[in-house]
Amino acid sequence: xxxxxxxxxxxxxxxxxxxxxxxxxxxxxxxxxxxxxxxxxxxxxxxxxxxxxxxxxxxxxxxxxxxxxxxxxxxxxxxxxxxxxxxxxxxxxxxxxxxxxxxxxxxxxxxxxxxxxxxxxxxxxxxxxxxxxxxxxxxxxxxxxxxxxxxxxxxxxxxxxxxxxxxxxxxxxxxxxxxxxxxxxxxxxxxxxxxxxxxxxxxxxxxxxxxxxxxxxxxxxxxxxxxxxxxxxxxxxxxxxxxxxxxxxxxxxxxxxxxxxxxxxxxxxxxxxxxxxxxxxxxxxxxxxxxxxxxxxxxxxxxxxxxxxxxxxxxxxxxxxxxxxxxxxxxxxxxxxxxxxxxxxxxxxxxxxxxxxxxxxxxxxxxxxxxxxxxxxxxxxxxxxxxxxxxxxxxxxxxxxxxxxxxxxxxxxxxxxxxxxxxxxxxxxxxxxxxxxxxxxxxxxxxxxxxxxxxxxxxxxxxxxxxxxxxxxxxxxxxxxxxxxxxxxxxxxxxxxxxxxxxxxxxxxxxxxxxxxxxxxxxxxxxxxxxxxxxxxxxxxxxxxxxxx
Amino acid sequence: xxxxxxxxxxxxxxxxxxxxxxxxxxxxxxxxxxxxxxxxxxxxxxxxxxxxxxxxxxxxxxxxxxxxxxxxxxxxxxxxxxxxxxxxxxxxxxxxxxxxxxxxxxxxxxxxxxxxxxxxxxxxxxxxxxxxxxxxxxxxxxxxxxxxxxxxxxxxxxxxxxxxxxxxxxxxxxxxxxxxxxxxxxxxxxxxxxxxxxxxxxxxxxxxxxxxxxxxxxxxxxxxxxxxxxxxxxxxxxxxxxxxxxxxxxxxxxxxxxxxxxxxxxxxxxxxxxxxxxxxxxxxxxxxxxxxxxxxxxxxxxxxxxxxxxxxxxxxxxxxxxxxxxxxxxxxxxxxxxxxxxxxxxxxxxxxxxxxxxxxxxxxxxxxxxxxxxxxxxxxxxxxxxxxxxxxxxxxxxxxxxxxxxxxxxxxxx
Numbered sequence: 001x002x003x004x005x006x007x008x009x010x011x012x013x014x015x016x017x018x019x020x021x022x023x024x025x026x027x028x029x030x031x032x033x034x035x036x037x038x039x040x041x042x043x044x045x046x047x048x049x050x051x052x053x054x055x056x057x058x059x060x061x062x063x064x065x066x067x068x069x070x071x072x073x074x075x076x077x078x079x080x081x082x083x084x085x086x087x088x089x090x091x092x093x094x095x096x097x098x099x100x101x102x103x104x105x106x107x108x109x110x111x112x113x114x115x116x117x118x119x120x121x122x123x124x125x126x127x128x129x130x131x132x133x134x135x136x137x138x139x140x141x142x143x144x145x146x147x148x149x150x151x152x153x154x155x156x157x158x159x160x161x162x163x164x165x166x167x168x169x170x171x172x173x174x175x176x177x178x179x180x181x182x183x184x185x186x187x188x189x190x191x192x193x194x195x196x197x198x199x200x201x202x203x204x205x206x207x208x209x210x211x212x213x214x215x216x217x218x219x220x221x222x223x224x225x226x227x228x229x230x231x232x233x234x235x236x237x238x239x240x241x242x243x244x245x246x247x248x249x250x251x252x253x254x255x256x257x258x259x260x261x262x263x264x265x266x267x268x269x270x271x272x273x274x275x276x277x278x279x280x281x282x283x284x285x286x287x288x289x290x291x292x293x294x295x296x297x298x299x300x301x302x303x304x305x306x307x308x309x310x311x312x313x314x315x316x317x318x319x320x321x322x323x324x325x326x327x328x329x330x331x332x333x334x335x336x337x338x339x340x341x342x343x344x345x346x347x348x349x350x351x352x353x354x355x356x357x358x359x360x361x362x363x364x365x366x367x368x369x370x371x372x373x374x375x376x377x378x379x380x381x382x383x384x385x386x387x388x389x390x391x392x393x394x395x396x397x398x399x400x401x402x403x404x405x406x407x408x409x410x411x412x413x414x415x416x417x418x419x420x421x422x423x424x425x426x427x428x429x430x431x432x433x434x435x436x437x438x439x440x441x442x443x444x445x446x447x448x449x450x451x452x453x454x455x456x457x458x459x460x461x462x463x464x465x466x467x468x469x470x471x472x473x474x475x476x477x478x479x480x481x482x483x484x485x486x487x488x489x490x491x492x493x494x495x496x497x498x499x500x501x502x503x504x505x506x507x508x509x510x511x512x513x514x515x516x517x518x519x520x521x522x523x524x525x526x527x528x529x530x531x532x533x534x535x536x537x538x539x540x541x542x543x544x545x546x547x548x549x
Numbered sequence: 550x551x552x553x554x555x556x557x558x559x560x561x562x563x564x565x566x567x568x569x570x571x572x573x574x575x576x577x578x579x580x581x582x583x584x585x586x587x588x589x590x591x592x593x594x595x596x597x598x599x600x601x602x603x604x605x606x607x608x609x610x611x612x613x614x615x616x617x618x619x620x621x622x623x624x625x626x627x628x629x630x631x632x633x634x635x636x637x638x639x640x641x642x643x644x645x646x647x648x649x650x651x652x653x654x655x656x657x658x659x660x661x662x663x664x665x666x667x668x669x670x671x672x673x674x675x676x677x678x679x680x681x682x683x684x685x686x687x688x689x690x691x692x693x694x695x696x697x698x699x700x701x702x703x704x705x706x707x708x709x710x711x712x713x714x715x716x717x718x719x720x721x722x723x724x725x726x727x728x729x730x731x732x733x734x735x736x737x738x739x740x741x742x743x744x745x746x747x748x749x750x751x752x753x754x755x756x757x758x759x760x761x762x763x764x765x766x767x768x769x770x771x772x773x774x775x776x777x778x779x780x781x782x783x784x785x786x787x788x789x790x791x792x793x794x795x796x797x798x799x800x801x802x803x804x805x806x807x808x809x810x811x812x813x814x815x816x817x818x819x820x821x822x823x824x825x826x827x828x829x830x831x832x833x834x835x836x837x838x839x840x841x842x843x844x845x846x847x848x849x850x851x852x853x854x855x856x857x858x859x860x861x862x863x864x865x866x867x868x869x870x871x872x873x874x875x876x877x878x879x880x881x882x883x884x885x886x887x888x889x890x891x892x893x894x895x896x897x898x899x900x901x902x903x904x905x906x907x908x909x910x911x912x913x914x915x916x917x918x919x920x921x922x923x924x925x926x927x928x929x930x931x932x933x934x935x936x937x938x939x940x941x942x943x944x945x946x947x948x949x950x951x952x953x954x955x956x957x958x959x960x961x962x963x
Contacts, residue, residue, distance in 0.1 A: 013708030015659030042709050044657055069657075073683055076618035159957055186918045298836030332799040332829040334921065334937055337790055338909075352827075352850070354872060411837055418834035420605045424946035440833045444919045446943065452922065452950030456569045459956065463573060 003033040003125050006061035007117070008052055009097075010043040010068035016102040020110040027114055033125060035059045044074050049081050056085055063091050063124040067117045069098040088129035090470075090534065095120040118546040126539045135467040135513045137223035138241035141458060142167060144215060147175020148444065149246035149436030151197045153451050158206040160459055165208045165238070166201070167229065169397075172211060173198060175248050176437075181273040184312040184339055214397075218243070218405055221495065221514035222431025223467050242431045242458045245407075245415060246451075247398065249437040251303070251390040254296045265385045266359070266366060269306050272387050276313050286384035289314055290323040290368055294330060295356040297391040299412060301441040304330040308339040310387070315346045322348040323381060325357050325368065333443040359386065392441055406494045407432065415439045425454040428492050430514050431461060469512035473533050474522065480529035481507040487521035487530060496521060552576060553725045554955050555642045557630055557899070560588020561609055561941055562933025563731030564616045565948030570955060571621035578723050579616065580644055581626045584653075585680035587613055588733050590941055592677075594763035596807040598814035603834065604807055605941035613681040626653060626682065631720075633728070633903055637928030638962030642723045648716030650695075653682035655711035660685070662703035662712065668693060673703055726962055727928045727955040730913060731948065732899060734934040737788025737798075737888040745787065746856045747886055752778075752864055753856060755787075755888045756804055763808075768815055771883060773862060778819065778882035781812060782866055784853050785825040789889035789938075794910060798889030799938040802829040805887045806839065809846045822847040822881070824868055832940070856884055890938040903929055912937045921947065922954050930954045 007028055011021050025037045036059055042048040043066065056064065064087070066078055071094050079089040095116040101109050141157055143150045146168030154164040166173070180190035201207050213231040220226045225240045253268055265286075267275075272289075275282060293307045294300040304326075311322045324343075329350065331337045344350065357370035366386040372379040394413040402409050407427050408417035416422060416439040425433045433454040436447035460466045476487070478501050487508050488496045495514035498506040510521070510530070522532040552575055556567045559581035567577045579586065587609060596604045616622055625644055632643040651662075651673075662685060663673045672691035676683050693700040694714055704712045736757045739747035747753045751772040754762075762769060771778050783805040789798040802825070809821045823846060830839040842848075853868040863880045870877045892911035900907050905924040908914035913931050916923045921937070922930050932951035933944040 013657055013659040013661060015661050015708070042657055045655065045709060072614055076614075080618075080620065156953075160960065183918065188918065298830045298839060301831035328827040328830070330829060330831045331790070331797040331827065332802075332831055335918075337796045341795060352871070354850075410834055414833075416833070418603060420601070420603045420608060420942065423608075424942055424949070441831050445921050446946070448919050449921060449943075449946045449950040452953040453946045456573070456949050456953040456956070459953070460569075460573050465574070 001062060003063055004035045004059070004061045005033050005063035005065060005121060005124050006035050006056060006059055007037045007065045007121065008043060008055075008067070009037065009039045009117070010048070010066070011039060011041055012069065012098055012102075013041050016098060018105070018107060018109050019097060019102055019113045020108070023110055024114050024117065028117065028121070031118075031121060033063075034121070035061050043068050044077060049077070052078075052081060053085055056082075056087065062087075063093070063127060065093050065095065065117065065120045065124050067095040067097045067113070067120065070096050070100070088131070090130040091124070091127050093120040093124035093127060115547055119543040122542040122546045123539050126536070126542055128533055130470045130473045130533050132468055133471045134465065135223055135469055137462055137467045137513075138225075138239050139163065139462050140165065140240050141462075142225070142227055142238070142240040142243045143246055144243065145175070145246040145248055145438065146170070146173040146209070146211070147246065147248040147436075148177045148193070148197075149248065149438075149447050149451060150175070150244075151201060152448065153244050153246055153435060153454065154207045155197065155200055155204065156451055156455050157458065158204050160455070161206065162458070162462060163206045163208075165210060165240070167213045167215065168209070168211045169214055170211065173201070173209065179270045179273060180306070181276050181310055181313050184309050185342065215401060221511040222429070222461065223513050225431065241462055242433070244433045244435055244454055244458070245438055246435050247395050247401075247415075247438040249302065249392045249414075249441075250395045252393055253388045254391050265364075266361075266388050267385060269303070269310060269387060269390055272310055272314075272385070276310070276317050279317050285318055286320050288321045288323070288381070288383035289318075289385045289387065290325060290366070290381060290383040291387045292325045292357065292359075292368075292389040294327045295325075295353075295389055297389070299392060299441050301330045301333055301443065302392045302437065303390045305333065305336060305339075305443055307387070308336065308343055311343050311348045312339065312346060315343075315348060320384075323368075323383070324348060324350045325370065326350065326352055327354065328352075334445045392437070394438065398438070405429070405432070406492070410440065412440070423453075425450050426457065428516075429494055430516070433457060467513055469515075471512060472510075473512070474510050474515055474517065474519075475531055475533075476508040476510060476525075477529045477531065478505075478507040480527050482527045482529070483507060484526060487525055490520055490524055492516075492518065492520070552959050553578065553723070554727045554729060554959070555580060555630075555640070555723055555725045556729045556731055556932075558588065558731035558733055558933070558935070559583075559586030559616075559624070559626075560731060560733045560933060560944075561590045561612070562733070562935075562939075562944040562948035562951070563588070563729070564612050565945050566729045566731060566932045566952040566955070567622050568612060568615055568619065569949050569952035571619045573952075573956060575621065575956065575959060577622045578642075578644075578725065579622055579624045580628050580630060581624065582629055584626050584649060584684070584686050585676065585682065586616065586624060586626065587679060587681060589736070590944075591679050592764060593760045596763075596804075596811050598810055602807045602810060602838065604804070608941065608945065610679050613679065617681045624682065625721075630899065630902060637926075637958060638726045640725050640728055640928065642725055642728065644721045644723060646719040646721065648718060649684075650687045650712060650714060650716065651685050652711045652713065653684040655709045656682075656684040657709055657711075658683050658685060659708065661706045661708065665702040665706050667700065667702060727930065727958045728903065729930050729932050729951045729955055730899070730903065730905070730924075730935055731932040731951070732893055732896070732935045734890040734938070735893045737794070737891040739787055739886045739888050742787060742886075744855045745784065745853070745884075745886055746858075746864075750856065750858055750864060752862075752883045753886065754883065755886045756801065756808070757888060759808055759885055760804075763811070769812060769883070777816065780820045780881045780883075781809075781822070782853075782879075782881045782884045783809060783821070783823045783887055784866075784884060785823065785887045786852055787886040787888050788891060790826060794889060794891065796910065796938060797829060799829065799943075800940045801887035801889055803832060803835065803940065805885070806842050806846070808885070810838075810842060813845050817845070820847070821845075822849060822879075824849050824851055824853055824866075826850070826852055890934055893935065896935065905929055908937075922950050928958050930958075
């Protein structure tokens with residue numbers, strides 16, 4: 001079919017006075033393939049849109065050039081207009097003659113405007129329609145990790161009737177929730193939360209639980225992931241439309257210069273929780289307990305929260321003297337400042353130092369030494385129990401899983417890159433999401449927000465029309481592809497795989513739903529086999545040729 | 550059963566909720582009190598040095614554009630909610646729309662009205678570059694016509710008949726299934742801490758002032774003489790973690806450090822000092838950023854109690870240096886107060902209209918602990934800083950969470 005282009009020029013209510021529109025029209029009308037050049041005053045308004053529509057329908061063009069204001073303001077409007085007329089929106093080519101031309105310069109800019117429009121015309125000649133189509137998606141979701149975030153994710157998904165499989169590495173669900181003592185000042189306890197969630201999961205027909213199971217391999221793309229699950233030495237395959245990672249965090253006691261002696265009580269938060277859960281089993285009540293937090297690890301939001309909660313629990317259940325040695329108290333989570341105030345009111349003493357206190361064992365007690373700046377001298381505290389500083393770390397296996405799946409991690413090793421353009425919970429791969437503490441130091445309130453956020457995205461993907469794509473907007477030419485695998489290695493979204501074309505040849509295939517349209521593969525392909533419609537070499541060069549013609 | 554949602558507030562949380570709902574096929578009415586959506590964060594500046602410092606401000610324009618052109622979203626600017634009745638799945642929301650004189654749907658921002666406006670400075674102002682809708686605004690205090698004189702120049706020249714002076718406030722009733730409240734925050738008014746001299750000494754600024762100055766000018770100069778300040782202090786926790794604001798605002802340490810880095814990047818000779826109580830560095834990648842800051846920025850533990858002018862028109866800051874254990878004084882050219890996030894003063898009115906509870910300090914209250922989205926009224930949900938302090942990424946996550954809850958409500962009510 002011969003190219004037939006319609007050109008619409010907008011003079012923005014007659015305000016673009018430094019452009020000679022009739023002159024431009026005369027010039028453009030002489031070009032080949034042009035069906036008409038129409039000057040309008042208000043393309044972005046209802047009457048302008050109507051004018052575009054009637055002219056396009058009358059002249060039956062197969063290419064449209066609009067020279068108007070910034071695409072930022074009007075592109076979406078025009079795309080929708082063309083769609084409504086049954087014309088493929090990819091056949092639209094825009095020239096910004098207001099912000100980037102008329103407004104940017106003093107004096108007459110007719111020549112520049114003409115060049116910008118001619119560039120758009122040259123591009124329009126080569127544009128090809130890109131159809132939209134829906135990719136079939138599997139409606140089941142895999143949740144990796146059976147702690148608080150994982151359990152809650154599955155329960156929430158079930159509210160939308162989405163079938164979910166929870167995969168947990170340990171033999172039981174619950175994760176860190178089982179290691180928390182309490183939420184000070186709240187009626188609900190971690191224990192109750194855990195048991196009510198477990199009950200709900202057991203009764204829920206939409207949720208399947210696989211314990212002692214691990215991800216061995218994941219293939220495929222959003223909408224159709226094939227997951228190899230390792231359980232009890234055996235591997236089995238299952239298909240899912242989306243995967244939510246809720247692998248949580250682990251804590252580790254930071255190595256400090258302890259001079260430990262047998263019988264000296266330096267313990268972890270978890271050990272303290274065990275003591276608090278059964279205080280009657282203690283041989284004797286500890287008179288003095290000290291906590292150490294935030295000296296070696298800046299990312300101490302979660303350790304600070306457990307310190308505050310546990311310090312208050314000690315006060316309540318054991319009545320001991322409590323000291324908290326810290327550098328900066330991390331109170332940037334909901335309710336943390338309130339806990340801190342409460343703790344101080346209950347007599348917990350907070351001692352802030354820039355330098356780490358020195359800790360020794362002394363008979364059966366622990367000696368904490370630090371320099372008190374107010375007194376200007378060394379102070380020593382003898383305590384019965386010292387709760388050591390802990391660091392929140394990504395759980396075991398995060399590195400293996402992230403490199404296997406091409407998922408990004410931050411400098412701490414937690415999931416999700418420090419890239420602000422990745423919205424919360426999103427990953428570089430479509431259909432894969434991170435929720436809760438596995439993507440950083442997130443407290444329960446933030447984790448719950450995460451779960452809901454991930455759910456919206458999953459819901460969008462799995463609901464009808466959610467997997468609409470532009471079909472083969474980026475496409476590898478099977479004739480030109482030399483199967484060098486460069487694109488497969490470089491694609492940050494794992495959107496390219498090998499596909500068999502005949503008995504001998506495999507070529508790169510780009511999966512539309514997984515593709516983010518970044519264009520890296522197009523630029524890097526040594527055989528120039530990958531074409532990004534709208535940005536092909538011919539289309540770009542044709543635009544450049546229009547300059548200074 | 551109604552599948553539409555009203556989102557009250559067009560800031561980052563509100564527009565996120567609106568977009569997520571609209572993308573899932575639900576109808577949304579986005580109600581904004583101001584003439585343009587975008588909220589407070591839209592006026593913030595990019596804080597990149599040679600690298601991006603991840604302040605997230607750049608996420609907003611993109612979202613605004615999507616909202617503006619989304620066929621499922623109706624934006625009602627200059628509007629407030631005046632009455633709400635009904636219950637979950639079937640709310641009636643009465644919206645009051647103030648006249649705007651220039652109709653956003655008709656304005657093409659050609660600027661001819663401002664050209665002919667006879668007052669000086671002009672009474673018709675161009676929209677800020679990021680404003681959505683991109684529409685001129687009339688300043689009622691300067692416009693001759695609105696002050697009772699005879700002037701018709703702008704109306705005469707407007708090519709799209711977008712200007713009308715005889716508009717009356719409009720009332721509109723919307724039927725919706727769920728309501729998302731995303732009314733945002735108020736920046737703490739630093740004048741309330743009189744001893745720090747904000748409003749009295751021109752070289753005492755707030756974090757918000759800095760955002761606007763950098764957005765407009767791109768660099769910092771002394772309000773008094775236009776010269777570059779050589780010695781700058783930041784004071785943390787102004788309006789946070791005190792008796793009437795018993796919470797951490799969660800954003801001030803981060804923006805102060807980002808500004809400090811930006812200032813040092815523009816001129817390494819400038820001295821920057823940050824006074825703090827506890828540094829909050831727990832955000833993603835922020836611990837490393839703090840380490841880098843420590844190389845060039847001075848951190849002093851202790852919050853200033855008083856700021857006084859010196860005869861040489863500098864500012865003397867008196868503070869307790871907690872680590873040194875004594876009260877000290879130092880002079881600076883410019884002091885920035887890192888003001889925190891406070892609840893909106895009019896939250897009380899909206900709480901009464903909606904029948905939802907207020908929590909400590911005046912933020913909207915939630916139904917149960919940890920669940921920061923649901924209120925005591927079923928079907929009314931919270932998004933963003935109207936529930937409590939949040940940074941931009943947290944507000945986006947919260948906006949998405951509120952959208953998810955609203956979808957659940959709408960699905961259930963079918």
